[in-house]
Amino acid sequence: MEIKKMKGILLLLGLAVAGLSSSFAQGTQNGLRAPAYPLITIDPNMSAWSPVDNLYEGAVTHWSDNRPLPLIGVIKVGKTYYRFLGTEETELLSLVSNGEDKPWAAKYTTKQPGGDWTAPNYDDKNWLAGEGAFGTFENEPLSKTNWTTDRIWVRREIVLNEQVANRDVFLEYAHDDDAEFYVNGVKVVSTGQATGKNRKIKLNERALKSLKKGKNVLAAYCHNGGGNGFLDMGLQIERADKKYFMTEAKQLSADVQPMRTNYLFQCGDAQLKVSFTAPLFLDDLMLLARPINYLSYEVTSPKTQDVELYFEAAPNWALNLPSQESVSEHFESNGLVYVKTGSVAQKLLGRKGDHVRNDWGYFYMAGEKSATQALVGSPSAIRASFTGGKAQDNASGRQLALIQKGRVSGKLSGKIAIGYDDIYAIQYFGQNLRPYWNKTGQENIEGQFERAFEEYGAIMKRVDEFDTGFMQKYARFGREYAELCALAYRQSIAAHKLVEAPNGDLLLLSKENDSNGSIGTVDVTYPSAPLFLYYNPELAKGLLNFIFYYSESGKWQKPFAAHDVGTYPIANGQTYGGDMPVEESGNMLILTYAIARAEGDAAYAQQHWNVLTTWADYLVEKGLDPENQLCTDDFAGHFAHNANLSIKAILGIASYGYLAKMLGRDQVADRYLAIAKEMGQQWEKMANDGDHYRLTFDKPGTWSQKYNLVWDKLLGMNVFDDQIRKKEVAYYLTKQNKYGLPLDSRETYTKSDWVLWTAVLADDLPSFQSFVKPIHAFMDETVHRVPMSDWIFTDKPDRRGFKARSVVGGYFMKMLEEKYGSQ
CATH class of the missing domain: 1.50.10.10 (Glycosyltransferase)
Known part of the structure; x- marks a missing residue:
């Protein structure tokens, strides 16, 4: 009861604070603590959500495969850098690849095995040989071995070329339905009655210490209670990188409206309001199909001072796997500054299935030239460039960043746009179709960004009216x-x-x-x-x-x-x-x-x-x-x-x-x-x-x-x-x-x-x-x-x-x- 009371008090406080802003007080605030918060919502393969209560507490993730879509937001107020969006994700490298990356050899049985079948020295010579991932071919396209029974036991022998006991190692796994996973006989996870893809869990101390240079064994059991079956597993290891943005803003409120997700932060003596907007008007098909969302902000301060905002994204946004080779660049066109990234391979419509993303087409962030600087480089290099620090010796990655500077005297507003050009969207009975916004083939993504900036004021007015009317009308029920x-x-x-x-x-x-x-x-x-x-x-x-x-x-x-x-x-x-x-x-x-x-x-x-x-x-x-x-x-x-x-x-x-x-x-x-x-x-x-x-x-x-x-x-x-x-x-x-x-x-x-x-x-x-x-x-x-x-x-x-x-x-x-x- 006391917890509920406190939650209510905090909610009222958040509403009161948010009410200080006209843009946040236009409609009825949403008091629901969302399971995840929509940030970028363009299409099935380009949708990013925040799975945490405070926007800076965790990485932005792809909505269906749960993998990070690194997106960082930082504001400099005075001499302090406040991170309000995302985390400086330490990159996870593939230590033992799963079946999505490439097939893996294993022994398996569909009959209850005797003895400790998870132990490294277990004799599995009478088990069948197969390749992971295991699943039903009909409905699980990533399956390499057709699994059609209700239960399966799998052993995967792996070879490590280094000692990893002093590193953070994660089990990456997928299961449909109930599953158990073991590392060298040590249970790491028991899923219970559930399903999941692209899950990660940090190895417990006992499992981590069991890993040694040379041969090791990953083992898993899965029960398919009906419908599809699937089982996959691998290991990832954390790479240590210097972190530049350790100070977090203080989040005051989060509010999900139909077309916007609004956040309010305290950053020193300044307040920062951030809105993620997808103008999805169902009666305006060209705007509905425009593959661009807005990230807008408003800074208020009791004193006149300079502020800088930094927005960073990773090539992951245009890739299925972060290990894929990508190319990034920045350029200017018609008054806008862009950063752009995409895969090198560009296999149009070359990937299908669940828990996968487009790895063709290009991801963009853009800002107005008069207020925006673009950076492309390693995470260390571009973060050091923004903070004036020294770059760590790390040449990997082609991160993208936009920096906007301004002087706040009462109130300062700004925005960037985030978009994706998939070039071709659907193959329809043998014919490749372009997205609706470019159905004639005569449009280009730069033109869409230009319209997005030209129409920004009018669009945001429509969004305000829609969201306000929506909440009031629906609240009757x-x-x-x-x-x-x-x-x-x-x-x-x-x-x-x-x-x-x-x-x-x-x-x-x-x-x-x-x-x-x-x-x-x-x-x-x-x-x-x-x-x-x-x-x-x-x-x-x-x-x-x-x-x-x-x-x-x-x-x-x-x-x-x-x-x-x-x-x-x-x-x-x-x-x-x-x-x-x-x-x-x-x-x-x-x-x-x-x-x-x-x-x-x-x-x-x-x-x-x-x-x-x-x-x-x-x-x-x-x-x-x-x-x-x-x-x-x-x-x-x-x-x-x-x-x-x-x-x-x-x-x-x-x-x-x-x-x-x-x-x-x-x-x-x-x-x-x-x-x-x-x-x-x-x-x-x-x-x-x-x-x-x-x-x-x-x-x-x-x-x-x-x-x-x-x-x-x-x-x-x-x-x-x-x-x-x-x-x-x-x-x-x-x-x-x-x-x-x-x-x-x-x-x-x-x-x-x-x-x-x-x-x-x-x-x-x-x-x-x-x-x-x-x-x-x-x-x-x-x-x-x-x-x-x-x-x-x-x-x-x-x-x-x-x-x-x-x-x-x-x-x-x-x-x-x-x-x-x-x-």
Whole structure:
């Protein structure tokens, strides 16, 4: 209780201090302690977040692979250098490479071994030989040995050429699902029920002392509980470098708005306000697609004095691995000063998959020439240049820095812009597509930066108005709801890439971050869609166009919708290992009707009528009592007779009927609506379990969230009796845990997006908030400092898996209900 009181006092103090600034007091401050704070949010492969409470306490990291994207901010006030952004990361060098870098030889078994199988002298001669990483080939492209059983034990013999006991050594590991890792028989980590990629942990003293020059053994066990399997491991070692920026600013507040993250610092007798802005206006496609964010600042001081600001980035921003060879430079053009970096290889669209980044194209920082100096060189050299110190003898690295100087007399403002030119963004059925901002091939990144600076004032005014209006409007449904949606806004949008198809279609292609890296996954589109339906139905069409094309072109010939169109950024056809026939067909039909309702016109459905008919007929045949197949909650595995999936099929058929009605096809409408309503009545009898409805038709005593019912309410379909929804809500309120409503009766985990949909099933605001507040509490208290996870435990502040996914766009379902209700 006392901790909570103190937290509240500190929050109020932070708000009061932040309120001293007009730019920070324009709207309602977000009191949520974000699991991670969005800083740069451009696209799936160019998104950087801060996983710490104070911006200077840890490195800025890539949002899905957790690797550092070194970005440092320092302000000189008087004679003191205050670091307010990032850390002087000591570079980690590869001591023993993992499988992402190159394959590694190992011995493995899929049967429980006897004896101490982790010990260096264990006899593994009867084990199989293979190469790491180990994983399912279908959905883990970094796998070198196909692992398809539920359990695996792996031993990797390594040779060290030096003594490392006096150095900091880290285990770098990846696992899906539960895993244990050992160094020379010493347990280093036991992950518990979780998944993770590109994790690092410092070796404990015993493990470190066990490492010796010559032969050593890394060992691991992994249990794949369902879906994908993956196991990888290696070692990294810290290189000692001199540090120049040891004094930290004092952070006074952090505030996540929909388009900005604002920080306030005390730096000696000066205050520094810093804003990271991504002007992601969903009704302005060229600005939405412009691959540039702002880092702006404002310094206030009680006395007139000189200040200097220093912004440093590493080539990592344009690389997949920091060990890749890069080239950096600085130059001037049309009144702007740039620093630029990129890989030497420049293999356009040459890398795909999850937990990887672009290593083609170029990363930029830019500032106005009148106020900016550019530096490129080793970390030691450019830091020494800024501080007037002596450079350490370290020629490695081609760091980038911008320095801005000014004299503050009351207030001093400035800015830099950060951007990325990926040259080509997506391969779409064999054709390389440029990003939307350069869809004609006639633009260049310098022109985009010039516009970004020319339009800065007007853009920031629009951002102020949007953020202020957003927080006020959303807060009508509760402070917690507004704060969650503010954090979800950039996360959902940045998980997509906007391009134009050769036929002129708008394509808004998602990357399934921290799952399997699929591109354009339909059951990721489905939960993400409310955000785009609410703000711009044209973008909602962009989420569907490629799936329609896939079927209508004949490239996909099955009588149901595809799961995806490839592995990001290669969209040449489905690569996921299993189909989800009822799931994806229902998703496509429901979302097509949702678009028609948002626009008040079914012309879009008319364009795709033949394939919609095929999918609707499939659902008529297979949808009422689904056979043993995956649904969007595929992490729970296959199971038959899924009552919630049946709801989706029935509402998909109803959606087709209502679309036919909007198009004047009355006979077709009457037929399919009658089928849907008859199926709805059968569903009620099959699923009824007294005071609630079952998880599966054949298992009494079970239950699940029937989140798919939300469309029946929002779109006024009247397929299911309202009493079903009301009975379910009443039952759910008895099943909640501290951090939310479990997904179903089998596990304590849940999906936060589905909980927010379930909340909308409630007719009264207090019940809605009863579902929202535990999710807010989880995000505020979770120990996992990553962009919001949608797969979380409800009885402890741990995520089960997933992060940085677009599905948090589903949080906007409450706003979508209001939009449809006002029509």
